[in-house]
Amino acid sequence: MKSKGLTKVDLIFESIDAKEVLAKAFSMTPEEIINQVLESGLKGRGGAGFPTGMKWKFTAAEKDPEKYIVCNADEGEPGTFKDREILDRVVYKVYGGMAIAGKAMGAKKGYIYLRGEYRFLLPQLYLELHKFQKMIAEIGYDFTIEYRMGSGAYICGEESALFESIEGFRGEPRNKPPYPTTSGLFSKPTSINNVETLVTAMMIIAKGPQEYVKLGTKDSRGSKVFSISGDTPIPGIFELELGMTVQEFVNEFGDGDTKAVQVGGASGFCVPRKKFEDTIIGFEGVPTGGSMKLFNSSRSMYNVLHNYLDFFTEESCGQCTPCRVGCQQLLKGVEKVKKGEAKSTYLNELVKLADTMKVASKCGLGQSVGNAFRSIVENFREEIIY
Amino acid sequence: MYQTGNMVKELADKYGRKRESLMPILQDIVKKHNYLTDEAMVEVATELDISAAEVYGTASFYTFLDTEERGKNVIRVCKTITCSMKGKNDVISTLEEILKIKVGQTTPDKMFTLLETNCIGWCHKAPAMLVNDMPYTDLSSETVIDVIKGYMRK
Ligand SMILES: Cc1cc2nc3c(=O)[nH]c(=O)nc-3n(C[C@H](O)[C@H](O)[C@H](O)COP(=O)(O)O)c2cc1C
Ligand code: SF4
Ligand code: FES
Numbered sequence: 001m002k003s004k005g006l007t008k009v010d011l012i013f014e015s016i017d018a019k020e021v022l023a024k025a026f027s028m029t030p031e032e033i034i035n036q037v038l039e040s041g042l043k044g045r046g047g048a049g050f051p052t053g054m055k056w057k058f059t060a061a062e063k064d065p066e067k068y069i070v071c072n073a074d075e076g077e078p079g080t081f082k083d084r085e086i087l088d089r090v091v092y093k094v095y096g097g098m099a100i101a102g103k104a105m106g107a108k109k110g111y112i113y114l115r116g117e118y119r120f121l122l123p124q125l126y127l128e129l130h131k132f133q134k135m136i137a138e139i140g141y142d143f144t145i146e147y148r149m150g151s152g153a154y155i156c157g158e159e160s161a162l163f164e165s166i167e168g169f170r171g172e173p174r175n176k177p178p179y180p181t182t183s184g185l186f187s188k189p190t191s192i193n194n195v196e197t198l199v200t201a202m203m204i205i206a207k208g209p210q211e212y213v214k215l216g217t218k219d220s221r222g223s224k225v226f227s228i229s230g231d232t233p234i235p236g237i238f239e240l241e242l243g244m245t246v247q248e249f250v251n252e253f254g255d256g257d258t259k260a261v262q263v264g265g266a267s268g269f270c271v272p273r274k275k276f277e278d279t280i281i282g283f284e285g286v287p288t289g290g291s292m293k294l295f296n297s298s299r300s301m302y303n304v305l306h307n308y309l310d311f312f313t314e315e316s317c318g319q320c321t322p323c324r325v326g327c328q329q330l331l332k333g334v335e336k337v338k339k340g341e342a343k344s345t346y347l348n349e350l351v352k353l354a355d356t357m358k359v360a361s362k363c364g365l366g367q368s369v370g371n372a373f374r375s376i377v378e379n380f381r382e383e384i385i386y
Numbered sequence: 387m388y389q390t391g392n393m394v395k396e397l398a399d400k401y402g403r404k405r406e407s408l409m410p411i412l413q414d415i416v417k418k419h420n421y422l423t424d425e426a427m428v429e430v431a432t433e434l435d436i437s438a439a440e441v442y443g444t445a446s447f448y449t450f451l452d453t454e455e456r457g458k459n460v461i462r463v464c465k466t467i468t469c470s471m472k473g474k475n476d477v478i479s480t481l482e483e484i485l486k487i488k489v490g491q492t493t494p495d496k497m498f499t500l501l502e503t504n505c506i507g508w509c510h511k512a513p514a515m516l517v518n519d520m521p522y523t524d525l526s527s528e529t530v531i532d533v534i535k536g537y538m539r540k
Contacts (some may be wrong), residue, residue: 170443
């Protein structure tokens, strides 16, 4: 596979004349908006990577006059902090993206679900919201946005758990189907999109999809904001074109001694040094919601794995057995192997358990514990055992 | 323990008495008092005309909706991987030393509660913690003392 190389981009944080872009969007038909987003190839930036244009199209096709656009600002994946920066610096583009989505789907109301850890941002976000509501009133468009707060539960980033939380219940994921586009918030057709997805959609309308498709690869169009942390001399938030290899990424952000990169947070994949060259960061290789953690050779991958399992054990909502019990068993299991209380071959049993969790768990949390588990255990087996 | 007085009724007037009003009401009580008493939850249940078990069942799901007594200032130190790699243990031991409590405990004067939490979205400036709503980042044993002294004076 040919790589695109590493290129810095400035799209998400670029300032634009929001009023002009929105006036343009509101003069388009819903089909025109949806077609432009489809043409751009934009896939959701929250992790799962569902084509945004399709989501809007499905929601638009529903007959119910009451629909919602929900912005997922729960940002709980360990190692992700780009949505906070986007909200902090260009929240007017988040509001703009929601209004455009609203126009495309026929939704008059939007909700933003903001994680409780980001409550300190609220005064400033409300100030900007006030300005925004005034601006769209001037354009003569009817659309309102409200905030709802999280209260420290990672699972509430999962879309159906997030709806439960807004509705005033425990954040326990729902069965799917029905999907949110037919029955989401308050059982109404709903499009739920990540903060960055909404900003990107607005930029696609601003610049035109032809401009946007120049960036990225066939499977991963455009650019993406990365949250970079761990053993790097330059931790922070960087917008990069999609399609680079992990090696190119490490050349730019590593400290010269990188032994592994965890792509996509605790629910993502661990890429070891020997695979840096042939792994593309994007949907054709390792997908990511933006979390990139670098580990150098001084780090114990056992500690990394243990920390992730501890995280999942705490954050599992406990609703279904494979995930609730599975997380605990994986955690206890690696501890036993480490202490020598179980043979190293026991790790194979644990990998099987993680695979079972992938098929038997109800939601993405339980289904993705195996990603980090398998990729760390397979690539750093000795570090787990000794 | 605190007295709710008219608070719950006022919050219900503000946010409404529907099921979806529950989270904003509980969150506002916690913002003011840092935890939920049984009395407060029963009052909320009465206002919203749902059972107290529903209110408790919902609150207990959310880490930040504490149902145990908390101090005036709740410290939550991030224990996820990057903070853990970058010195979270030093931050915790310094806090334990100056507050003379362990993680999970509240000072006898009810000024501080010390807790750990999962990734708070500041990994590029690890280690990080929240005191109530405010994030503090790039912490060291020295800077964390300054932060806490600031709250002692308040
Ligand atoms: C356990 C779990 C946590 C999630 N957390 C988030 C989150 O914090 N932010 C987010 O945008 N999506 C999160 N997602 C993905 C959402 O369910 C959903 O796919 C996403 O918000 C859709 O937006 P997008 O299509 O724009 O990416 C999470 C999924 C799971 C299973
Ligand atoms: S997979 Fe885990 S988090 Fe998801 S519903 Fe089941 S127990 Fe809850
Ligand atoms: S790991 Fe501590 S803030 Fe993310």
